[in-house]
Amino acid sequence: MFGWIGRLFRSQEKEYDTFLPPFTVDAIAPQEVNEVIDWGLQALGIPDIWKKTQGEGVKVAVLDTGIATSHPDLKSAIVASKDFTKDGVEDKQGHGTHCAGIVAARHNDVGVIGVAPKADLMIGKVLNNYGSGRFEWIIDGMKWAVDEGADIISMSLGASQGSDALEQAVKDVIAAGKILIVAAGNSGEGSDTIKYPGHYEDVICVGSIDSSLERSDFSSTGPNIVIMAPGEGVFSCYPPDKFARLSGTSMATPFVAGVAALILSKHRKSGGKTPCSTQHEMLEHLTKVAIDMEDDGRDHRTGWGIINPKKSMDEKHAKASQYRK
Numbered sequence: 554m555f556g557w558i559g560r561l562f563r564s565q566e567k568e569y570d571t572f573l574p575p576f577t578v579d580a581i582a583p584q585e586v587n588e589v590i591d592w593g594l595q596a597l598g599i600p601d602i603w604k605k606t607q608g609e610g611v612k613v614a615v616l617d618t619g620i621a622t623s624h625p626d627l628k629s630a631i632v633a634s635k636d637f638t639k640d641g642v643e644d645k646q647g648h649g650t651h652c653a654g655i656v657a658a659r660h661n662d663v664g665v666i667g668v669a670p671k672a673d674l675m676i677g678k679v680l681n682n683y684g685s686g687r688f689e690w691i692i693d694g695m696k697w698a699v700d701e702g703a704d705i706i707s708m709s710l711g712a713s714q715g716s717d718a719l720e721q722a723v724k725d726v727i728a729a730g731k732i733l734i735v736a737a738g739n740s741g742e743g744s745d746t747i748k749y750p751g752h753y754e755d756v757i758c759v760g761s762i763d764s765s766l767e768r769s770d771f772s773s774t775g776p777n778i779v780i781m782a783p784g785e786g787v788f789s790c791y792p793p794d795k796f797a798r799l800s801g802t803s804m805a806t807p808f809v810a811g812v813a814a815l816i817l818s819k820h821r822k823s824g825g826k827t828p829c830s831t832q833h834e835m836l837e838h839l840t841k842v843a844i845d846m847e848d849d850g851r852d853h854r855t856g857w858g859i860i861n862p863k864k865s866m867d868e869k870h871a872k873a874s875q876y877r878k
Contacts, residue, residue: 668811
């Protein structure tokens with residue numbers, strides 16, 4: 554890698570509660586790049602799923618650093634946006650645009666294709682142009698996403714400590730029937746290196762794998778890890794109209810959000826109640842079909858294993874019961 558580490562501006566820590574996990578920008582490509590189906594989508598069979606659904610009818614809220622609103626792969630996907638930082642919704646940092654592209658970059662013969670290329674994007678800017686945020690911004694963003702009808706909320710951010718208000722906001726999102734997917738963090742291995750809100754009960758806490766389908770060295774570990782997804786050298790959108798490869802659990806999180814959008818869309822098409830329409834149902838479903846990585850069953854390094862999109866589409870696995878702790 555020849556990238557630079559995403560800057561956290563630690564001098565501002567007294568003013569802000571939450572920061573981007575330290576991520577790597579590996580390379581930046583121009584707008585004219587030919588359309589790419591990235592390695593993670595290929596490895597986990599996402600293109601085969603597009604014959605059944607591309608995420609249409611599902612709204613995914615990405616709460617991050619905003620978005621490049623005129624990006625050719627994203628502008629038609631945005632159905633709602635709001636800035637909570639007073640910096641404006643336009644993404645000056647790059648992280649939010651990249652995460653949004655992983656979810657829903659359009660299939661339009663340029664750049665890259667997202668996991669769910671027909672899903673709708675709701676963009677809440679809860680981290681400022683330096684990648685820093687306050688709990689109140691994040692909480693307000695979560696409330697906005699719920700009120701505006703998001704089905705899934707994806708948050709690739711982290712704090713060293715939580716707060717009662719943030720924990721209550723997580724509970725409120727889940728109680729509202731929304732699916733909440735969060736990054737574990739990039740603090741590497743330890744007894745518990747997961748950042749908040751990944752620490753909270755019942756969130757879908759995501760770790761990262763590399764192109765060999767092994768756990769990324771930077772991926773945080775701990776008892777709350779649920780699922781692993783592609784997060785290393787991930788190709789996606791970048792401001793203002795470019796593309797880049799980034800690495801971090803930040804990238805793995807929107808991949809899971811995209812898969813969740815495919816699951817919701819597919820099962821809604823089948824009619825009746827969606828069997829994965831709540832947080833606990835989605836947790837049960839994803840963990841039931843996960844590809845085990847290390848210890849048999851759940852472990853603190855890799856959770857239940859690698860997300861299994863193709864098996865997630867199988868109707869016989871969609872009847873959820875109680876989430877496996």
